Amino acid sequence: MDLLTLxxxxxxxxxFSTALIFAALGGIFSERSGVVNIGLEGLMMFGAFAAAxxxxxxxxxxxxxxxxxxxxxxxxxxxxxxxLIHAVASIxxxxxxxxxxxxxxxxxxxxxxxxxxxxxxxxxxxxxxxxFKKVSVPVLSKIPVIGEGVFNSYPTTYLAIILVIVIYxxxxxxxxxxxxRAVGEHPSAADTLGVNVKRMRYIGVMxxxxxxxxxxxxxxxxxxxxxxxxxxxxxxxxxxxxxxxGKWNPLGAFGAAVFFGFSQAIRNYVQLFEWSKSIPQExxxxxxxxxxxxxxxxxxxxxxxxxxLGEPYDPGKR
Numbered sequence: 494m495d496l497l498t499l500x501x502x503x504x505x506x507x508x509f510s511t512a513l514i515f516a517a518l519g520g521i522f523s524e525r526s527g528v529v530n531i532g533l534e535g536l537m538m539f540g541a542f543a544a545a546x547x548x549x550x551x552x553x554x555x556x557x558x559x560x561x562x563x564x565x566x567x568x569x570x571x572x573x574x575x576x577l578i579h580a581v582a583s584i585x586x587x588x589x590x591x592x593x594x595x596x597x598x599x600x601x602x603x604x605x606x607x608x609x610x611x612x613x614x615x616x617x618x619x620x621x622x623x624x625f626k627k628v629s630v631p632v633l634s635k636i637p638v639i640g641e642g643v644f645n646s647y648p649t650t651y652l653a654i655i656l657v658i659v660i661y662x663x664x665x666x667x668x669x670x671x672x673x674r675a676v677g678e679h680p681s682a683a684d685t686l687g688v689n690v691k692r693m694r695y696i697g698v699m700x701x702x703x704x705x706x707x708x709x710x711x712x713x714x715x716x717x718x719x720x721x722x723x724x725x726x727x728x729x730x731x732x733x734x735x736x737x738x739g740k741w742n743p744l745g746a747f748g749a750a751v752f753f754g755f756s757q758a759i760r761n762y763v764q765l766f767e768w769s770k771s772i773p774q775e776x777x778x779x780x781x782x783x784x785x786x787x788x789x790x791x792x793x794x795x796x797x798x799x800x801x802l803g804e805p806y807d808p809g810k811r
Contacts, residue, residue, distance in 0.1 A: 502758055503642025507650050508715060510754025512537070512708040514653040516732030517739065517746040518660055519704030523576075525664065525741055526697030527677035527801040531594030532579050533705050534729025535601030539575045540568035540709030542605040545619040545720035546612060548713070552622050561625045561714045565649075565707060572706020573699050575601065580698040584691055587805035598729075606722050618721035624714035625649060649711045654747075656704075661743040673697055677799035680806040690806050708732065727782065734785045741799065749788070756781040 516533050523530035530536075547567030551560035575597060582593040609619055628651070630644040664670035675683035676693045684690050712728065713720050731753050739745025760780045763769050769777065 500638045500641030502762060503638065504645065505758040505761060506751060506755045507643065507646055508754070509757040510751045511647070511650045511653045511715070512711040512728055513732045513735055513750035513753055514657065514747055515649075515708030515711060516705045516729055517735040517750050518653075518656060518743055519701035519708070520733055520736040521660070521664070521701075521741050521743060521746060522673070522697045522704070523701035524697075524736070524802055525677045525799055526673050526694045527680060527799055527804065527806070528580070528583055528694050528698050529590040529594060529803045530576075530579065530698065530701050531591055531733070532575070532597030532601075532729075533594075533701070533732050534725060534727070535594075535598035536572050536575050536702050536705035537709035537712075537729045537732075538598075538601040538605055538725045539571045540706030541713045541724045542601075542608065542619075542709075542720050543567040543571035543706065544710030544713040545622065546608075548622045548624070549620055558626075560623065564622075564624075564714055565710050568706040568710035569703050570706075572702040572704075572709070574702070575706075576698050576702020579702075580695050583805070584694050584698070587807075590803050590805075602722070605720070609720060618719050621718045622714075624718055647711075647715045649707070649715060653711075657743050657747045664743065674799070676806075677801055680801050680804075681808075684806075684808060690808075694806070705729065705732075731781065731785050734789050737798075738788050740797070752788075753781060753785065756784045 516537055519536070520530050520533050544561075544564035544567060546564075548560050548564030551563035554560075556563060578600070579590075579593050579597050582588040582596075583590040606617075610616065613619055625647045627645055627647055633644040634640045636644070664674065672683065672688045673693055673696070675686075675688060676690045677697075680690045683693075708728070709725060712724055717724055732750070735749035735753055736746050738749040739747070757780075760777055763777055763780075764774075
């Protein structure tokens with residue numbers, strides 16, 4: 494394998510990792526506040542759909558290079574709205590959080606496909622749009638392997654990497670992060686100290702919707718260029734696995750997301766070899782999901798979730 498191929502493999506790994514990074518970071522905000530968010534898959538689906546529709550109409554309006562960013566803004570808005578459904582059900586009405594998240598997944602799968610048909614005259618997918626273009630960082634992009642792999646990427650990839658650092662700082666070095674983690678560990682103690690548990694949990698869930706929406710938009714605006722029923726195809730669940738394997742830590746989740754992105758890049762890379770044609774394609778496409786299961790099994794007992802995760806907070810019980 495030559496240096497150019499290594500650089501391309503690294504670049505492809507980051508492309509596949511980007512959506513997982515955004516969604517995993519979103520999951521961290523929600524679950525650090527004590528709310529299980531199985532609905533990341535559905536929130537990514539909402540984001541991918543909104544980015545496709547928003548980007549399409551922005552492109553038709555002649556916004557050019559700004560059209561993908563309009564798609565991202567639409568994805569943020571729809572992702573937050575979708576997360577509010579989960580927040581109201583699980584925080585205000587104290588519904589089972591796993592069931593509420595599962596409902597979000599089913600709702601997204603059905604409603605987005607219906608709306609695509611509604612907006613685009615019965616078509617099974619949205620029209621192809623011009624998404625983000627790769628941006629090369631001067632000088633750094635000339636470094637062998639690293640330059641081609643890291644510093645010649647989509648704007649969303651750079652944004653994801655920056656957010657990993659920013660969110661780590663916010664969670665562990667700011668009063669806001671301390672309050673968010675407190676309501677996920679010991680909500681009654683946080684409430685006693687004047688922290689509004691319900692508000693902090695709402696913020697955590699809404700931030701998860703925003704970031705998962707961007708994750709879904711990333712797939713539409715960088716790799717597929719369109720939205721269909723299989724655009725997300727389990728990426729939200731892989732992001733949950735990255736979050737758990739990363740121990741609800743932004744840096745750990747980043748590493749896990751890159752690992753899963755690498756497994757998807759390998760899936761594509763393997764198909765370039767002649768010997769892969771003797772292997773059923775279904776087995777090759779199973780690679781990322783099999784690795785996800787293996788990683789989750791290996792992480793059981795080693796990861797420590799927030800203590801109050803999944804427990805509705807009742808101020809009357811302390």
